[in-house]
Amino acid sequence: MTVPENIVVQLCAQGMQAEAEGRDVRARDLFLQAWEAAEDDYDACIAAHYPARHQSTPQETLRWNQECLTRADKVGDDRVRGFYASLHGNMARAHRDLGQIEQAREHFESAAKHIDDVPAGPHQQWLRYRIAAGLRATARPAPQQHEDPVRELLTTLCTRTDLEALSLLLPPYMGSLGTPEDEERITTALRMLHAKRRLPDEEQAALSHAIKSRSAA
Numbered sequence: 001m002t003v004p005e006n007i008v009v010q011l012c013a014q015g016m017q018a019e020a021e022g023r024d025v026r027a028r029d030l031f032l033q034a035w036e037a038a039e040d041d042y043d044a045c046i047a048a049h050y051p052a053r054h055q056s057t058p059q060e061t062l063r064w065n066q067e068c069l070t071r072a073d074k075v076g077d078d079r080v081r082g083f084y085a086s087l088h089g090n091m092a093r094a095h096r097d098l099g100q101i102e103q104a105r106e107h108f109e110s111a112a113k114h115i116d117d118v119p120a121g122p123h124q125q126w127l128r129y130r131i132a133a134g135l136r137a138t139a140r141p142a143p144q145q146h147e148d149p150v151r152e153l154l155t156t157l158c159t160r161t162d163l164e165a166l167s168l169l170l171p172p173y174m175g176s177l178g179t180p181e182d183e184e185r186i187t188t189a190l191r192m193l194h195a196k197r198r199l200p201d202e203e204q205a206a207l208s209h210a211i212k213s214r215s216a217a
Contacts, residue, residue, distance in 0.1 A: 008034045008043040028054040045071035062094035084114035085127050092134050105138040112177040128175045149210035187214050
């Protein structure tokens with residue numbers, strides 16, 4: 001295995017290992033060492049990401065995440081292009097923890113715009129799910145103020161542990177960033193499940209309602 005030569009990357013990797021082993025104090029120390037070792041904005045962007053995870057107040061978490069985003073902007077080239085979905089997602093969650101919902105929403109929207117810059121794979125999919133959840137949580141109007149038949153159906157399927165139906169509906173629903181393409185994926189999945197005619201009558205009716213509500217939107 002090739003050992004990375006960049007001391008910042010080495011220290012961050014050691015810190016992540018310490019995190020995984022439950023040694024949070026050691027991890028925080030290693031991440032701060034990485035920050036102090038940074039020699040340019042790119043190194044600082046990488047290093048600032050990790051101390052943000054070990055702050056005792058949401059204000060300090062936001063400060064480190066802002067530092068990370070600021071340094072990425074200063075780099076301004078393709079080396080940081082794939083970082084922005086994560087950076088804006090972190091900013092959004094920090095603002096949300098502070099009760100700053102409008103700022104959180106803006107950063108979740110920015111994160112969504114950058115998701116395709118993240119290499120395809122589990123990390124991108126996980127980011128997509130987290131961003132989508134953030135967009136739903138900060139939606140205008142608030143989620144509890146409007147009906148979501150798909151979510152209601154999913155809740156029923158979860159209660160009944162219908163894994164086959166859930167495997168079809170959950171990925172497009174949980175990963176939707178609100179684009180027309182994402183919304184069409186949800187509708188297609190609903191129609192596919194409807195065509196199987198395998199749900200109990202009450203759930204089949206709820207499925208029909210979900211499809212109709214999306215067609216009328």
